[in-house]
Amino acid sequence: MTGDALLEVENLRIDLTIGDRKYPAVQDVSFSIARGETFGLVGESGCGKSITSLALMGLLKAPLGIGGGSIRFNGREIRDLPSAEARKLRGDRIAMIFQEPMTALNPLLPVGRQIAEMFVLHRGASWKEAERQAVDALASVRVSAPERRVKDYPHQLSGGMRQRVMIAIALACGPDLLLADEPTTALDVTVQAEILDLIRDLSAAKGTAVLMISHDLGLIANMCSRVGVMYAGRLVEQRSADEIFQAPSHPYTGGLVASLPLLGARSAHGQQRLAEITGVVPPVTAFPDGCRFNPRCHASTELCVRQDPEVTPLANGGLVRCHHHV
């Protein structure tokens, strides 16, 4: 891993405990994010993206728990931090925005007060000073008339406005890392683009690293310099966004690329057509033997059914986990 790594995840394992059995919902997941870098995790629903980000924040709850591996942030192991220290790290150095801001906002408090709370709790500001900073924070996420909007309650705002408030809260303390888990999935397409622009511009301006999580490879490739593709709890490919698009190595990545409307159309006209994926992600309790993708894979052979593939290095620091990668 590079000396400049901000976050280093190594062989992360997350277990789902049912009765006296543990199922590896996430296994052998390793990636690192440099300072200021934008890294994307992509894969269909149920691949383990969200629980990976919850593990990084120390927010996993039973029946899920970390079963192995390490999570280093700024060179320090944060996997088993006591809850008070984990709380301090969250919000201060690592912040998170979710798909549905309504669940994270307090419906009973004006949004300005909720932003101001960050400055009081993490920066020791007085309430008066913090309320003033909240107006600036709302302006920075491009909310018009912020001095009026700070008095609004969450239900008075549109979904896009609520997500802007969440971004203002997340970035209030200038975190080193922003985890953004499907931050625009619940929004209209035009609002989605505005929110993504906002995240991109603010993180670039402040030098904040971003871990962006989405099922949408188009979005991830647009936003991120490097991409990790997850399937059934495993990272199956890790490359630069350009390489993922131009020459996907894992058949699952190829399927994700082929399912993008624009590229799918282009590949139908001349270029080699990539196989689209049929079927669904298996539940954690029923991962197949061998390669977990083998039942859905057009390139599957007897070897894939029998033997779980190891990680193979690719050019430029890329990685793939497939017996028949290209």
Ligand SMILES: Nc1ncnc2c1ncn2[C@@H]1O[C@H](COP(=O)(O)OP(=O)(O)OP(=O)(O)O)[C@@H](O)[C@H]1O
């Ligand atoms: N509290 C829970 N109890 C049992 N299983 C869970 C729980 N939370 C998640 N899982 C399982 O863990 C697996 C990974 O879930 P996760 O939410 O991380 O997937 P994801 O790739 O982020 O998909 P989504 O976008 O739908 O959240 C899924 O099979 C899911 O059913």
